[in-house]
Amino acid sequence: MTTNTNLGEKTKQRVLVIAPGRGCYNKEELGYLHTHHHDKVELVEGIDAYRDLLKQASIKQLDSAEKYSFKLHTAGENASALIYACAMADFMDIDTDKYEVVAVTGNSMGWYIALACAGALNSDAAIDVINTMGSMMQKGLIGGQLIYPEMDKEWRLDKAKTVLIDSAIEQVNTEEGCEVYTSILLGGYRILAGNEAGLKRLEVVLPYIDERYPMRLYNHGAFHSPLLDDVSKRGLEGLPASLFNLPKVPLIDGEGRIWTPQSTDIDKLRRYTLGAQVTETYDFTKAVQVAVKEFAPDKVIVLGPGNTLGGPIAQALINIGWFGWQEKNHFSESQEASPELLAMGNELQRQQVLKQ
Template sequence: MNAIQQKKRVVVICPGRGTYNKEDLGYLQRLHPDKVEFVANIDAYRKQQGQVSIQSLDQADQFNMRTHTAGENASALIYACAIADFQAINRDKYEVVAVTGNSMGWYIALAAAGALDAMAAIELINTMGSMMVKGVIGGQMIYPISDENWRVDQKMLDTTERVLIDINSKSGCEVYVSIKLGGYVVFGGNKKGLKALEQALEKVQDRYPMNLFNHAAFHTPLLNEISVKAKALLAPSLFKAPHVPLIDGLGQIWQPYSCDPQSLYDYTLGTQVVDTYNFTKAIEVSIKEFSPDKLIVLGPGATLGGAVAQSLIQQKWLDLNNKQDFIALQKTDPFILAMGLEGQRKLVM
């Protein structure tokens, strides 16, 4: 009993699209050479679909932006890396008390929490990732709403909201808030709307607004047809109650003993496909409802760490008021452990 009490309570955060990049090439081969059967099962499924294996993608000589970021490849590849990381968490040191994720990371969270078994997970993730092989619907654009100290700038937030209303009043323009991502907003929309938005928003840091390559207008009404198609292709029987609590993109908690699998199916293939994904809210609920000792961010990559930190600062969690406070905390007693970073990864194993 004492050993159980000494475990650190952790909430696990699953990454979404755009996290497997050039520097992550070989992630599976390098960090998870023991996951042969797991990877083989994914590739056996993909072979049936006439798709390239994730093993060959991971072991490619060079990172190819168009190939590696295509939905039908990126989704399965990121899923494999993230679940392999999840399986590598030292359960003698850490007790997973809840799981959440960002955008596509919701599907990975379902698998990590046990709401999908291994084959159901790859069927869901591969199917959703392959929905736009013949053409991506709309696009996504990311824009900061925080200052250099990672505190939300209300003026910037108000400005983006006004600009969004103005753009949507123009003929043929459709733009929505796709993801609330800590100190950033991700917009999703049609090409005309995003182009108008790009021209209307003030340039920041010589980088933003930034169009996200190969990303569709996820979490917006533009994907209504994808939701309908998904429900026709994927059966409710794939879903079951999770083993540990799940926190979704509305901040709802799906508890193991009260979860209705049909409702979870409806949310996953309905609501979260066409409505804003509030990752910021998911982090707020994670810390306030579960009071974890640590947050573990699964790989590949570590880009999600900044958005998580900004979400913590918004809540003044652990007395964090700005970026400098967070950096100081991470140096002395890191609260966020990103498995895509070697030093922090060692603390999780």
């Protein structure tokens, strides 16, 4: 499907843009901002001017560090602003003569970036919201997260694993002092959030898979769970409705709800963003599936840094047979022949997205 244009105009391809969340700026991405976006002076200086007032490290310094530091680069107050800068700069580089952005969504913290890409937050408001919410646990993490596969080897949802995970959550929550919740539905993975006691028990109850899972996510709090009720309340108290605008393109949130330029209630958008989005399960799988069904994009563009979302997006689409993908091999073969999923964190795919 392509966009109808007047005679003589270029035919544009319709694209869904997806913004990444925490955990996508890793050792391999150190220097991403400088390498790809040394020309985005205004964006970077605006973010760093804001952070300077708070006596926080500049993203320019973080990105240009000699070595990657887990403690420094994954801390919420640093990771959020750094990832936002990289992703927003990538969004600015999309060739709009070739592509028409028909919808935007994101994973977890990527929801805030999606709001900025869609124009629901201007540049000043975006860094205010992202930096504020990213810094909420600066004095100490609230709970944590772990990841566990919910799919078979062909990247299709495995009902037996779903039952296993749900049963483990139910069992652990009956034990004294334990709290665990489904945090994110991430394609073929389940992200689980909880307090320390609950996560430790999950690590025992859930069978070990591939010598890797269940795997703790370093420096991640109990995002998208009731354990963050206080974070939500502080966000609602400190971030006014005046920061939010009507989106310029449709947004799909973590409940699969569509926010359009014509029908968005700005107050409801703010309350979702700082309320349910913080304290309830984020269904990224549903967001992706609703987006492609409703807007029928020709391609999906994933913003950098990194490419940690490539697999989960493919898994979400395999489970509805989108682009004809029925299993992992179909996806891989299709991507080699003519990629429909373009990750800007992948250098070859990036070149297909950029203005030439």
